[in-house]
Amino acid sequence: MGxxxxxxxxxxxxxxxxxxKTSNKVEDQIGLSIDGNFVLQLKGFLPLGTKxxxxxxxxxxxxxPVTIYGLLDDLIPGSSLMEAFLREVKKFEDVLKKQTxxxxxxxxxxxxxxxxxxxxxxxPSWHRLALIVRNSTLxxxxxxxxxxxxxxxxxxxxxxAIAGCSVGNNIVHAVIGDLRPLCLKIADQKEYHIPNAxxxxxxxxxxxxxxxxxxxxxxxxxxxxxxxxxxxxxLHPANIEEFVRGSSVIIEEMDDPxxxxxxxxxxxxxxxxxxxxxxxxxxxxMDVRRFDKNKNLPLAACGVSDKELYKARDQWRDDLADRxxxxxxxxxxxxxxAQKSSEFYGIIKKTDPVLFGGLPQLGSTAIVAAGIxxxxxxxxxxxFPIPERMFxxxxxxxxxxxxxxx
Amino acid sequence: MIKRLLKINYEAxxxxxxxxxxxxxxxxxxxxxxxxxLAPSSHNTQPWKxxxxxxxxxxxxxxxxxxxxxxxxxxxxxxxxSIGCAAxxxxxxxxxxxxxxxxxxxGEKYPLPTIRIHLNEEExxxxxxxxxxxxxxGAMKTxxxxxxxxxxxxxxPSILLKQFKETASSFGAxxxxxxxxxxxxxxxxxxxxxxxxxxxxxxxxxxxxxxxxPNNTPNGRSMPxxxxxxxxxxxxxxxxxxxxxxxxxxxxxxxxAASERDGIRSSPLVCILxxxxxxxxxxxxxxxxxxxxxxxxxxxxxxxxxxxxxxxKEMFTDxxxxxxxxxxxxxxLFRVGYATEKRPHSPRIPAARVIEYEN
Numbered sequence: 001m002g003x004x005x006x007x008x009x010x011x012x013x014x015x016x017x018x019x020x021k022t023s024n025k026v027e028d029q030i031g032l033s034i035d036g037n038f039v040l041q042l043k044g045f046l047p048l049g050t051k052x053x054x055x056x057x058x059x060x061x062x063x064x065p066v067t068i069y070g071l072l073d074d075l076i077p078g079s080s081l082m083e084a085f086l087r088e089v090k091k092f093e094d095v096l097k098k099q100t101x102x103x104x105x106x107x108x109x110x111x112x113x114x115x116x117x118x119x120x121x122x123x124p125s126w127h128r129l130a131l132i133v134r135n136s137t138l139x140x141x142x143x144x145x146x147x148x149x150x151x152x153x154x155x156x157x158x159x160x161a162i163a164g165c166s167v168g169n170n171i172v173h174a175v176i177g178d179l180r181p182l183c184l185k186i187a188d189q190k191e192y193h194i195p196n197a198x199x200x201x202x203x204x205x206x207x208x209x210x211x212x213x214x215x216x217x218x219x220x221x222x223x224x225x226x227x228x229x230x231x232x233x234x235l236h237p238a239n240i241e242e243f244v245r246g247s248s249v250i251i252e253e254m255d256d257p258x259x260x261x262x263x264x265x266x267x268x269x270x271x272x273x274x275x276x277x278x279x280x281x282x283x284x285x286m287d288v289r290r291f292d293k294n295k296n297l298p299l300a301a302c303g304v305s306d307k308e309l310y311k312a313r314d315q316w317r318d319d320l321a322d323r324x325x326x327x328x329x330x331x332x333x334x335x336x337x338a339q340k341s342s343e344f345y346g347i348i349k350k351t352d353p354v355l356f357g358g359l360p361q362l363g364s365t366a367i368v369a370a371g372i373x374x375x376x377x378x379x380x381x382x383x384f385p386i387p388e389r390m391f392x393x394x395x396x397x398x399x400x401x402x403x404x405x406x
Numbered sequence: 407m408i409k410r411l412l413k414i415n416y417e418a419x420x421x422x423x424x425x426x427x428x429x430x431x432x433x434x435x436x437x438x439x440x441x442x443x444l445a446p447s448s449h450n451t452q453p454w455k456x457x458x459x460x461x462x463x464x465x466x467x468x469x470x471x472x473x474x475x476x477x478x479x480x481x482x483x484x485x486x487x488s489i490g491c492a493a494x495x496x497x498x499x500x501x502x503x504x505x506x507x508x509x510x511x512x513g514e515k516y517p518l519p520t521i522r523i524h525l526n527e528e529e530x531x532x533x534x535x536x537x538x539x540x541x542x543x544g545a546m547k548t549x550x551x552x553x554x555x556x557x558x559x560x561x562x563p564s565i566l567l568k569q570f571k572e573t574a575s576s577f578g579a580x581x582x583x584x585x586x587x588x589x590x591x592x593x594x595x596x597x598x599x600x601x602x603x604x605x606x607x608x609x610x611x612x613x614x615x616x617x618x619x620p621n622n623t624p625n626g627r628s629m630p631x632x633x634x635x636x637x638x639x640x641x642x643x644x645x646x647x648x649x650x651x652x653x654x655x656x657x658x659x660x661x662x663a664a665s666e667r668d669g670i671r672s673s674p675l676v677c678i679l680x681x682x683x684x685x686x687x688x689x690x691x692x693x694x695x696x697x698x699x700x701x702x703x704x705x706x707x708x709x710x711x712x713x714x715x716x717x718x719k720e721m722f723t724d725x726x727x728x729x730x731x732x733x734x735x736x737x738x739l740f741r742v743g744y745a746t747e748k749r750p751h752s753p754r755i756p757a758a759r760v761i762e763y764e765n
Contacts, residue, residue: 320665
């Protein structure tokens with residue numbers, strides 16, 4: 001899973017969570033001060049070196065009880081999973097009985113340096129189970145032959161690589177909610193600005209910061225055990241191969257036409273499928289390139305040749321400011337379903353008064369797009385055939401599929 | 407008539423080294439100015455006038471107030487930097503002919519000197535072949551600001567980086583060499599927003615529109631669209647839209663900012679020259695350092711392109727300074743690399759039109 005280069009990036013971004021090592025002699029130390037605050041001494045935590053950190057008691061969050069309550073609620077009494085869980089709960093109760101002041105006595109402590117927060121999680125396997133328990137068995141393989149554990153193994157081994165964290169942010173949250181893989185790659189060189197907030201869930205802390213880093217932080221806030229490779233420099237010709245290599249599926253949500261084509265070229269060479277969702281006003285469109293099935297597929301869906309695509313790209317690149325050429329390229333790439341969303345089409349073709357710059361985008365469409373992409377990815381890795389292109393109109397309810405279903 | 411003007415506008419590039427031993431002082435000094443005017447300038451305004459004083463062995467380079475851009479260069483920084491660039495060409499050419507120059511930074515405007523170049527009284531020497539100075543003269547003729555994308559994967563020769571550092575240091579400037587892609591991307595995004603901010607200003611747009619002209623413009627102080635890689639149709643559309651009152655097409659604003667951003671992002675190296683004081687003398691030094699580095703790059707067949715918005719938009723300059731964790735003020739930002747497209751030269755006002763003689 002992953003590649004050597006991207007493995008080196010795992011959780012290396014500034015502010016990434018530090019999982020305390022308390023199980024052997026080379027351990028991080030955690031203790032309580034007289035006033036009830038926590039004193040942390042981290043070993044081998046490279047950004048800080050070995051030093052003492054004081055964490056106010058109000059910055060401590062214990063997620064163990066809520067994990068236990070949730071699993072007690074959602075596991076089935078008498079099932080093997082519940083039995084195993086009850087044995088785990090017993091360990092927790094034993095610790096409670098001892099009434100020890102030792103905070104590290106049960107669970108996994110995680111230090112979040114940016115906020116100076118200390119969080120106690122249930123052991124990783126139980127914590128991650130709690131995060132997907134409500135998914136139940138809603139995802140099964142096409143022949144329904146795999147059991148739940150086997151499906152989980154498929155999902156955990158799925159390395160999803162997301163390029164572009166605007167709509168991509170919604171998609172990544174949908175994907176981790178549905179699949180909860182063990183590893184992710186996230187790339188974006190841009191920062192979040194306030195106008196992003198209509199389609200991305202952000203707080204005041206996130207603005208003006210790198211999109212890929214913020215997205216990784218959001219994921220790590222509830223799952224510090226996920227290995228995330230963050231490409232905050234964005235994708236460029238020097239790192240595209242590293243980004244693509246080893247991935248199971250690529251979600252492409254970038255603006256740069258050169259990179260949109262380059263990532264597909266690289267994915268095609270490596271036989272990795274590419275999923276792109278586009279929000280077109282009230283219409284969501286998804287394009288899927290099954291390079292895992294056929295390395296000779298054109299880069300764009302539904303019969304557009306590479307030659308036509310490159311030509312349209314080059315014509316626009318020669319005149320970046322020419323929106324007509326941009327839309328010629330875009331329509332060559334994704335077809336003409338934008339016309340189904342009349343307001344959107346009116347704005348982009350400038351037949352309606354244009355009051356604002358930037359591409360018009362609805363947050364609700366971005367959320368729907370994320371759901372569609374996530375479902376497709378889950379189905380794809382389980383072996384379902386996926387249509388080359390599909391669209392859904394949120395208001396009229398019109399839907400459709402095009403191209404081959406591979 | 408237009409054809410004739412078009413020809414005149416590019417004749418400056420036909421310059422060849424002369425036999426200085428056969429020149430009068432007046433002729434030699436005029437010849438030096440012909441090299442000076444090949445320097446780059448903000449919006450290609452060529453805001454210079456040269457007052458030649460042969461009897462005093464002086465060439466005064468003066469900032470022509472009428473060519474200062476009131477909207478994109480509110481502090482006149484870019485105009486002074488342009489003068490510094492011209493001065494560096496003149497100094498390097500003087501060295502080639504063996505008339506060792508000494509430089510005085512005065513900082514006034516025409517008719518007073520901005521920079522005074524005092525040339526020694528010894529006799530000029532015959533042209534020297536294959537000297538360092540000779541190479542500089544060749545580079546002055548071929549150098550241009552190439553604003554196309556660069557090859558991100560082709561590294562800059564280490565000898566050039568060393569020369570850049572030495573050059574900046576010799577002018578007392580701090581040079582940040584940014585090759586890290588994370589930092590370059592961050593600067594590229596900052597540039598994008600700074601450009602969007604610049605183009606939001608109607609007066610800036612009008613000013614830019616007056617300089618961004620069709621390829622066959624007879625105007626010698628202009629930036630023909632093809633130097634930006636724009637098609638003729640787009641140049642006309644953009645120039646006209648820039649000069650119109652009222653709202654500006656957001657797609658054009660996007661294209662303008664995005665091409666600058668993509669340019670920086672594609673470049674393997676971004677350089678920022680920072681100086682101790684935000685004052686005329688330091689802007690002139692910045693200009694000299696910038697042109698010297700541009701010529702050194704040209705000698706290595708490496709391209710550069712200057713981006714001014716991050717320097718002129720104070721809010722963004724502060725953010726850039728913060729990113730660089732520097733204490734000095736950024737005065738020039740340029741990207742360095744191997745251009746992916748050839749671009750034509752910008753026109754030049756002939757030397758004769760910017761020279762005055764005084765006894």
